[in-house]
Amino acid sequence: MRNAFADELTRLGDEDPRIVMLSGDIGNRLFDKFKTRHATRFFNCGVAEANMMGVAAGLAMNGLRPIAYTITPFVTARCLEQIRTDVCYHEAPVTIVAVGAGLSYAGLGPTHHSCEDIAFLRSLPNMVVMCPGDSFEVRAALRASLRQEHPVYIRIGKKGEPVVHRAPLADFEIGKAITIVDGKDVCLLSTGNMLPEAVAAARQLNARGISGRIVSFHTVKPLDEACLRQAFDRFALVATLEEHSRIGGFGSAVAEWLVDAGIAPKKFIRFGTPDAFFKQSGEQDFAREVFGLSAHHIAEKILQAMSGK
Amino acid sequence: MNVSVRKAIAQTDADTLQRRAAELRGRIVEMSHAAQAAHLASSLSCADILTVAYWHVLNVNPQRPGDPLRDRFILSKGHAAAALYATLAMRGYFPLEELATFCEDGGRLAEHPPANLLPGVEAATGSLGHGLPLGCGMALSGRIKGEGFRVFALLSDGENNEGSVWEAAMFAAAQKLDNLCVIVDYNKWQATARSDETLMLAPLREKWTAFGWNAREIDGHDVTALASAMQPVPDGSGKPVALIAHTVKGKGVSFMEDDNNWHYRAPTAEEVVKARKELGLS
Numbered sequence: 001m002r003n004a005f006a007d008e009l010t011r012l013g014d015e016d017p018r019i020v021m022l023s024g025d026i027g028n029r030l031f032d033k034f035k036t037r038h039a040t041r042f043f044n045c046g047v048a049e050a051n052m053m054g055v056a057a058g059l060a061m062n063g064l065r066p067i068a069y070t071i072t073p074f075v076t077a078r079c080l081e082q083i084r085t086d087v088c089y090h091e092a093p094v095t096i097v098a099v100g101a102g103l104s105y106a107g108l109g110p111t112h113h114s115c116e117d118i119a120f121l122r123s124l125p126n127m128v129v130m131c132p133g134d135s136f137e138v139r140a141a142l143r144a145s146l147r148q149e150h151p152v153y154i155r156i157g158k159k160g161e162p163v164v165h166r167a168p169l170a171d172f173e174i175g176k177a178i179t180i181v182d183g184k185d186v187c188l189l190s191t192g193n194m195l196p197e198a199v200a201a202a203r204q205l206n207a208r209g210i211s212g213r214i215v216s217f218h219t220v221k222p223l224d225e226a227c228l229r230q231a232f233d234r235f236a237l238v239a240t241l242e243e244h245s246r247i248g249g250f251g252s253a254v255a256e257w258l259v260d261a262g263i264a265p266k267k268f269i270r271f272g273t274p275d276a277f278f279k280q281s282g283e284q285d286f287a288r289e290v291f292g293l294s295a296h297h298i299a300e301k302i303l304q305a306m307s308g309k
Numbered sequence: 310m311n312v313s314v315r316k317a318i319a320q321t322d323a324d325t326l327q328r329r330a331a332e333l334r335g336r337i338v339e340m341s342h343a344a345q346a347a348h349l350a351s352s353l354s355c356a357d358i359l360t361v362a363y364w365h366v367l368n369v370n371p372q373r374p375g376d377p378l379r380d381r382f383i384l385s386k387g388h389a390a391a392a393l394y395a396t397l398a399m400r401g402y403f404p405l406e407e408l409a410t411f412c413e414d415g416g417r418l419a420e421h422p423p424a425n426l427l428p429g430v431e432a433a434t435g436s437l438g439h440g441l442p443l444g445c446g447m448a449l450s451g452r453i454k455g456e457g458f459r460v461f462a463l464l465s466d467g468e469n470n471e472g473s474v475w476e477a478a479m480f481a482a483a484q485k486l487d488n489l490c491v492i493v494d495y496n497k498w499q500a501t502a503r504s505d506e507t508l509m510l511a512p513l514r515e516k517w518t519a520f521g522w523n524a525r526e527i528d529g530h531d532v533t534a535l536a537s538a539m540q541p542v543p544d545g546s547g548k549p550v551a552l553i554a555h556t557v558k559g560k561g562v563s564f565m566e567d568d569n570n571w572h573y574r575a576p577t578a579e580e581v582v583k584a585r586k587e588l589g590l591s
Contacts, residue, residue: 020449020453040453041453043449043484045480046476046479046480046483048473048476048477048479048480050438050442050472050473050476051442051445051473051476051477051480052442053442054439054441054442054443054445054446054473054477055442055443055445055446055449055477055480056446057442057443057446058442058443058444058445058446058447058448058449058450059446059447059449059450059453060446061432061443061446061447062377062446062447062450062451062454063377063450063454064450064453064454066446081436082439082442082473085433085436085439086432086439086442086443089423089424089433090424090425090432090433091425
């Protein structure tokens, strides 16, 4: 995802002179092309995220389109007040891109995990929250964010994740979820880098005779209410999948929406990380195993729920 | 004190600025009384700085508050909102009568300034340590877009406690933002204690110098010195400018000067009369 981000950013930099790239001393060599082509619009802001976010707001308040980028906890929790006050209060069109979201950087240790950021960011007025599911969605989300006149948060994974879509997403829209595969028994609403797990889980379910619709719910705020309404109306079971805490994330947003919409779900499972830190050494796949977020866990739990009456 | 007067202003101009500063202080005292709002002493402390900025230094037109080429003034010490509001109203950004709505329900004059409500308020401030990073972004945008405006950010001395101030200081120096000027309202007090006894600020000019700024100390109540120091930004050094303005908290009203009770206290009607008299106002 991060290579797709850097590549798309370079293209957008060619097209739009308002784009200014701010990096928190991260992405060694990643932005070389952008730097070569737009030397006056790339700034390494150092390991000083509070300032970087304030600078981004100041640039955006004066007509530019800054993109502030570093590892997820540092570009969210570390400078949350700057995001709240400088960016969101002023409705400054800053695009915040967080790399290594969720457990993508599990192996880097606990300071680099981020399973709380959706909760932080979606509570902020004026903020759009996007969690693209593969590299095509990363490109489309970045492009779409620059058509907004509001702050946008884009939460991406690492590099080398499976690509789910087959081609560029020409009709991608913020707040409009994408059905990857249709099905009739269960509906898997996946946000962010869980999309490949959702695809794998659906395959496993299919082998057990359960047909699953897979939806890439790339925008957590605003929610695609039409998609949700249809899913809860049509399917015996709806599940949300996210590499984020079950507190305050995508599943929480859907649960809140259900209550407000007065809809009683038939069966609703929220897959996400527990209210706990991941305290071991280990890469992302291992962390997903520990937290029950691997495809086989998802498939098993859904099978259980479907047969459990 | 390292005071170099490069572009002295005429004595008549200085007299006019001083009279305006006195009027500004009178309005601030009245607003604090009417709203029973805190931060009176902090507002009085920076009255001369605001006066010189808005009547002598800034290239601004109150009729066109959104002019992209205007100089930006960020009241990073947002708790001095009364001083900013009174300045903007006296300068013609909005009617003077609106000052009577300070802190009123449904009004535009909150105790710390919101942005996008009042013409002339560049940013919502009050949480300290935000104005300088914002100012860096604005100064950088001016450079990127080839717009020649300048950015002035007024910080409190207590605000120098915030790490984000020093993050921004290093950023501005690295980017050589010579269109950026920080003024520190150095009244030696913060909300509840002496600044140096809270987090050691001294030596403050040396700190800013060490962070790569062209830093100078001035008398923050001397309108001529302020005008001479602020007007030449950018000053040709290729560095951002830091003016360490020595001030007195509560300046202009004898019974408030250097008495930190007035950080939170609001004056009674009798005290308003007494203060206005001291300020030479009827």
